[in-house]
Amino acid sequence: MNVVKTSGTKINIAISWSGIPAYGARLIREGIKRLGHPVIVIGTMPQMSTKDSEELLGQKIYWIDKSNVNSWHDIDLSIPDIFFQAGWFIPSFNKLGREVRDNGGKVICLIDNCWKNNIRQWMGAVKFRFFYKKWFSAVWVPGESAVHLMRFFGMPSSQIYTGLYGSDSNCFTPGPILTQRPKQFIFIGQFIARKGVSTLAKAFKIFHQDFPDWKILVYGAGEYKNLLESCPGVIVHPFMQSLQIADALKRSRFLVLPSIEDHWPLVVSEAALTGCGLILSDRVGNRYEFLNKKNGFIFKAKSVNELSEKLKEAASLPGWKLNEVYNESKRLSSFYVHTHWAEKFHQIISEIRSS
Numbered sequence: 001m002n003v004v005k006t007s008g009t010k011i012n013i014a015i016s017w018s019g020i021p022a023y024g025a026r027l028i029r030e031g032i033k034r035l036g037h038p039v040i041v042i043g044t045m046p047q048m049s050t051k052d053s054e055e056l057l058g059q060k061i062y063w064i065d066k067s068n069v070n071s072w073h074d075i076d077l078s079i080p081d082i083f084f085q086a087g088w089f090i091p092s093f094n095k096l097g098r099e100v101r102d103n104g105g106k107v108i109c110l111i112d113n114c115w116k117n118n119i120r121q122w123m124g125a126v127k128f129r130f131f132y133k134k135w136f137s138a139v140w141v142p143g144e145s146a147v148h149l150m151r152f153f154g155m156p157s158s159q160i161y162t163g164l165y166g167s168d169s170n171c172f173t174p175g176p177i178l179t180q181r182p183k184q185f186i187f188i189g190q191f192i193a194r195k196g197v198s199t200l201a202k203a204f205k206i207f208h209q210d211f212p213d214w215k216i217l218v219y220g221a222g223e224y225k226n227l228l229e230s231c232p233g234v235i236v237h238p239f240m241q242s243l244q245i246a247d248a249l250k251r252s253r254f255l256v257l258p259s260i261e262d263h264w265p266l267v268v269s270e271a272a273l274t275g276c277g278l279i280l281s282d283r284v285g286n287r288y289e290f291l292n293k294k295n296g297f298i299f300k301a302k303s304v305n306e307l308s309e310k311l312k313e314a315a316s317l318p319g320w321k322l323n324e325v326y327n328e329s330k331r332l333s334s335f336y337v338h339t340h341w342a343e344k345f346h347q348i349i350s351e352i353r354s355s
Helices: 022-035 050-057 091-102 119-135 144-152 197-210 225-229 242-250 266-273 304-315 319-333 338-354
Strands: 004-006 009-011 013-017 040-044 062-064 082-086 106-110 138-140 184-188 215-219 234-237 254-257 277-281 296-299
Touching (some): 013 022, 022 050, 022 338, 040 091, 082 091, 091 119, 106 338, 119 144, 138 338, 184 197, 197 215, 197 225, 197 304, 215 242, 225 234, 254 266, 254 304, 266 277, 277 304, 277 319, 296 304
Parallel strands (some): 013 040, 082 106, 184 254, 215 234, 254 277, 277 296
Antiparallel strands (some): 004 009
């Protein structure tokens, strides 16, 4: 087990992450760098290869099954003093967290669910207050919507930290001002119902009748690919690597995201970092952090007419307004980058140790 000294005492730190996607590995790496201490990293099997994940992180990852790990001894590790636990739905993480608590350590829950005000969350609030709340010394959430949810679940404001997610500002850098970009929108995500792809296709078809010189780039894969390919002005691409996506964002004026449900789509912060304007449905969980009247538009999810009107408004903006959009997106996104994640990681550890 990695052991470090802080203020004359030894402290062991571990963090878990479901799957450890590329952006997660980059965030943790920056956090460890900022902390200046070794940190144990535990993940369930990743979306990419374990080798790629470890190369991005820059160290070994302890890969575990979601349900068959019962103790830290099972993975040949000592019980840490502080454990950042990914959610409360993975049995192996729950068992590791319980052992930390039983040993007198602190557990911080990483949770990205957003406020939906539905029956499931009302029922979940009861269960959390009487069962899960006592598990955690604090929770770490992405932003405002998740803060609302966790307050509803009974967590005191003093035990809720924001800034769980961040984008790599070394990759997603500002592109040209919007007036110097082609007349095009962009969508990035799965071509599935939850992402509102049917609404996007229908709305863009209406829009394109009045603005035939505009197009929309769509990057992804899924069951609605044929629907998108049949729409005039829609250019379909497969998923790409981060650098290619960053380049596409820098060549587009507005990101369009018509999701029916989306907790914290990372592409919103990535687009804003490049200076894109935003056109988001009212079901996109991080709209509060990245979108206001200065840099884009909100529309009602599933509303084809509302989306088509917002597309027309965006395409008709004068140059001075597009400059405002560009600057505001960059400003808002600057609070959610990998270096800020590292600062918050360090802050949480410091405050939890002294509590």
